[in-house]
Amino acid sequence: MQDLNTEQNILNAAILVFQRKGMAGARMQEIADEAKINKAMLHYYFRNKQLLFEAVFMQAFSQLAPQLNLIFASNDTVFEKIRKFNSNYIDFILKNPYLPTFIIQELNNNPEFVKKFMVHGNKPDPNPFLLQIEKEITLGKIKKIKPKQLLLNLLSLSVFPFVAKTMLKLVMDVSDQEFLELMEERKTLISEQIINSIKV
Amino acid sequence: MQDLNTEQNILNAAILVFQRKGMAGARMQEIADEAKINKAMLHYYFRNKQLLFEAVFMQAFSQLAPQLNLIFASNDTVFEKIRKFNSNYIDFILKNPYLPTFIIQELNNNPEFVKKFMVHGNKPDPNPFLLQIEKEITLGKIKKIKPKQLLLNLLSLSVFPFVAKTMLKLVMDVSDQEFLELMEERKTLISEQIINSIKV
DNA sequence: GTCTATAGCCAGATAGAC
DNA sequence: GTCTATCTGGCTATAGAC
Numbered sequence: 489m490q491d492l493n494t495e496q497n498i499l500n501a502a503i504l505v506f507q508r509k510g511m512a513g514a515r516m517q518e519i520a521d522e523a524k525i526n527k528a529m530l531h532y533y534f535r536n537k538q539l540l541f542e543a544v545f546m547q548a549f550s551q552l553a554p555q556l557n558l559i560f561a562s563n564d565t566v567f568e569k570i571r572k573f574n575s576n577y578i579d580f581i582l583k584n585p586y587l588p589t590f591i592i593q594e595l596n597n598n599p600e601f602v603k604k605f606m607v608h609g610n611k612p613d614p615n616p617f618l619l620q621i622e623k624e625i626t627l628g629k630i631k632k633i634k635p636k637q638l639l640l641n642l643l644s645l646s647v648f649p650f651v652a653k654t655m656l657k658l659v660m661d662v663s664d665q666e667f668l669e670l671m672e673e674r675k676t677l678i679s680e681q682i683i684n685s686i687k688v
Numbered sequence: 689m690q691d692l693n694t695e696q697n698i699l700n701a702a703i704l705v706f707q708r709k710g711m712a713g714a715r716m717q718e719i720a721d722e723a724k725i726n727k728a729m730l731h732y733y734f735r736n737k738q739l740l741f742e743a744v745f746m747q748a749f750s751q752l753a754p755q756l757n758l759i760f761a762s763n764d765t766v767f768e769k770i771r772k773f774n775s776n777y778i779d780f781i782l783k784n785p786y787l788p789t790f791i792i793q794e795l796n797n798n799p800e801f802v803k804k805f806m807v808h809g810n811k812p813d814p815n816p817f818l819l820q821i822e823k824e825i826t827l828g829k830i831k832k833i834k835p836k837q838l839l840l841n842l843l844s845l846s847v848f849p850f851v852a853k854t855m856l857k858l859v860m861d862v863s864d865q866e867f868l869e870l871m872e873e874r875k876t877l878i879s880e881q882i883i884n885s886i887k888v
Numbered sequence: 889g890t891c892t893a894t895a896g897c898c899a900g901a902t903a904g905a906c
Numbered sequence: 907g908t909c910t911a912t913c914t915g916g917c918t919a920t921a922g923a924c
Contacts, residue, residue: 494889509797513712516918526891531919593793595854597710603858612859636860636870637877643856644848649840651851654795656843658803659812660836670836677837681885694907716900726909731901 495533498523502544507586510593511541548587549605553612555580560617566624571679574646578675581650589651614639630686645678695733698723702744707786710793711741748787749805753812755780760817766824771879774846778875781850789851814839830886845878
């Protein structure tokens with residue numbers, strides 16, 4: 489796992505630390521320790537903290553967006569997309585549980601900065617999905633609802649538990665194991681609830 | 689609005705800055721500027737940054753929890769609680785939009801620290817609500833569902849849009865005005881969707 | 889490419905006059 | 907209680923040997 493590539497090794501360590509502490513709270517020394525290399529190496533490879541952070545953020549963000557667009561832009565029906573979204577996306581987040589929190593946190597602390605990454609193929613584009621919802625409503629295939637509200641519901645139900653995991657575990661008194669089981673169950677639970685709410 | 693009380697004046701300024709930048713990113717100078725007082729005053733009143741932060745966090749947290757418990761512990765039916773929760777809680781967050789993000793962010797960055805506040809009447813306690821759901825399921829009043837999943841749905845649908853607001857505005861191309869309208873609509877929209885999903 | 893040593897800066901904290 | 911001036915420590919960043 490080590491030394492395949494010092495640069496990727498640093499990135500992996502930086503992801504962990506930036507995710508735990510955020511940009512401002514992260515320490516270059518802690519990243520170096522995590523990567524088991526010398527602190528000076530960080531500067532050798534990434535010049536400074538800001539650039540290292542941007543590399544980490546870029547990598548995180550560019551994983552998330554295409555994943556979303558793949559589903560939004562496919563040829564499936566709205567029902568199928570909802571099912572696929574929950575199944576695939578929750579799976580994806582389970583494998584990268586830090587991503588949503590990290591992105592939302594840094595986006596809140598530094599909204600301007602993030603817009604830099606919102607270009608080319610990196611921007612999540614829900615428009616195809618929103619237009620499709622309009623269309624299926626007109627065709628009488630699903631109940632009337634503001635497309636953005638439907639999308640909000642979809643995102644809220646699937647992403648929120650991960651963002652608020654620490655709080656939820658505390659408040660609802662849930663173990664890591666139970667949390668995983670609940671998330672596993674949600675893959676289908678949420679889909680059925682949403683579909684049920686718009687089924688004609 | 690100023691000088692009523694220097695201590696509260698500082699707290700108000702600190703809330704703003706800590707919310708924008710988080711504990712690590714916040715600067716004592718920025719808080720002093722925001723409060724239009726001298727930096728030394730911060731130390732005079734709150735001794736150090738950590739204690740000032742704890743005072744801010746405590747104030748934020750102790751607003752949120754009772755608000756929740758009031759609804760969870762009332763004598764209403766599950767349906768009524770769901771309606772009240774969405775109406776009251778979204779209203780409350782609209783007036784304090786920084787609260788959920790702030791709490792979730794600092795809780796993620798420093799899980800240990802937060803447990804200090806999770807005592808006395810300050811801990812959100814969803815148990816009465818969870819037990820009530822079990823009971824109404826047994827009585828055949830609502831469909832079978834894991835109580836925790838229902839609570840997760842409720843919290844997700846109402847809180848997530850606020851936590852992810854910056855991201856959502858960017859991705860869904862929504863103005864502040866439109867965001868408010870969507871949230872206003874959600875007060876009833878969400879309730880009906882959730883109730884619909886568990887109605888026998 | 890990797891390391892040690894250190895420069896330089898910035899932010900939290902305090903001393904002390906008023 | 908409020909201010910100015912200043913100390914101190916910690917952290918980013920670089921110089922330079924190997």
